[in-house]
Amino acid sequence: MKIYGIVVAAGYSSRMGRLKALLPLGQRSVLERTVTALRDGGALDVFVVTGHEAERVAAAAQSCEAQVVHNPNFDSGMFSSIQAGVQALPKDCDAFFVLPVDIPLIRPCTIRALAMNFCERKAPVSIPCFQGQEGHPPLISATLIPAILAHGGTRGLRGVLSKFPHANLEMPDYGILHDLDTPDQYAWAKKRFTQREIPLPEEVTALWELAGTPHNTRKHCKAVAECACELAKWLNASRTAHDTVSPELIRAAALLHDVAKGQRSHERAGGTLLAGYGFLQISDIVGAHKDSFLPEHAPITEKELVFLADKITRGTERVTLAERYDATLERWAHDPEAVAAISARKARAQKLLQRFEHETGFCAHEQCASPS
Template identity: 30%
Template structure:
């Protein structure tokens, strides 16, 4: 039985995405761990990840111990094909054939991968409705020729000029070319994947409440006081928070009752006809709550990754 390895390319800048794609939430894990996890379930080994941009961050975010890493130090000035060559050169003597795909195709179904892997041909290309996608599987012999290819169209051009026929495997899985190059594409992929019954990305969420004799301060109260400070009006702050004036007034009264001192002060007259602002104690309350939440979220993110980054499905 032929041994299949894999090269996953993740060296790019992700400039259009404006976020580091491999670490984005996907399914019950991240893009990187979801993609690698599917390959490992199919006993693909070895797996080489070609890194470049934020290489250290990517390595730390991958929670599999037996992954090989190759760094494309010229990732900002080279193409994906150059990363592919680095990856295949790393493992081409360790397996009989190599599965090649970019990291940012996390929605590909396991059954799709199984179907493509079942094809015994020198060059295998996945398609959906005739449109080329990933993964691509190439023989060890073809991999050895990649470093000498100097033509156009990268990997596609190298395959078409190699001399052996390309076996196209049409699959019923649009995800084979549904990558995430922009925030809009990422949002579309998340929603599309959810609609086909594959779940929604999970993440931690907490709410911190302050309690004296009774609970008197939460995120709604924080946003109300924050907006009173910026807008100098209780009425306008209630509108921006999305609560009635009577509810906003009650929140302020509850805070002041539990604390025993005022957090909002009103004034009348002047060109604007009066307004409201926070007392120095109110300002300190808002500032301290904001800093507490910021630190708690940072700690929560670390602990969440510790227990959930590998996903729930094993």
């Protein structure tokens, strides 16, 4: 399948007060972020439609090796720019994305999932959704090109696509909804970009739903998150500013540590799931929460705190390490190999807890005994 991308970057950016396409987001421009997302998601080539400030936008598009299509009639509205982009698509196009330039937080995995969905189902229109709300970009079959070019513009692209069957695809990606119309939205996007590998609370819920995480497990995850954040508070209080751990990372990882509960090797399955959705910072933590192998002179990190919090939380109640592991040992008392493995994990957990309490002066079980 040959799938291409169209980025519409022809507007005036009047509400922003600055040209949105060229605003910095991290070390790249907003335009480059959208082009890169499409490419990383599998688009063979990307066509950037220019209009207002065409020369500046074209130069930025060419710098990231995108094709440039100018729409001299951009004043007549976004749909005319979409039509200009569609007209420029290669003859071998099987499907194409249409992405406004001001949707730069979309994850490449969302693009990739839409492409895979199209290859499997061949739906005329595939649309990503976040918690039931449709977002950008639609992936459109090339069979709709004549209808798009013949459309008079009423209700824009939506007016065309509404006439054809849709395949909606739920994704844990709030970025499909967040555009950059105003300075406040841009400020939020800049802050969010620095933590894009950590899921938002709404994305945590979406991940639970997609994975089918049991509701009792979700309650356990919330209790573990409370405990882990308490441990993080005490650890950070004992360290200098540049050695602290991230409470945001810890909370998200703890909330999702059992996201794949019920699956075989659920910790590895959960880590793989999260990595596939682009949440790389928490995937390693989730994938390692069954055991701890911290070298003697290595510092305690977010990974170890989530591990410890999980091990002193049974259901939603705080317990000692002995209570947690001894119950497991009793269940496996008939299997000498399992007993040996569990006992070794218990010893490593106890050693880690002793290190934590020595560094912080905080008795984890006593102080976390009653979750709020």
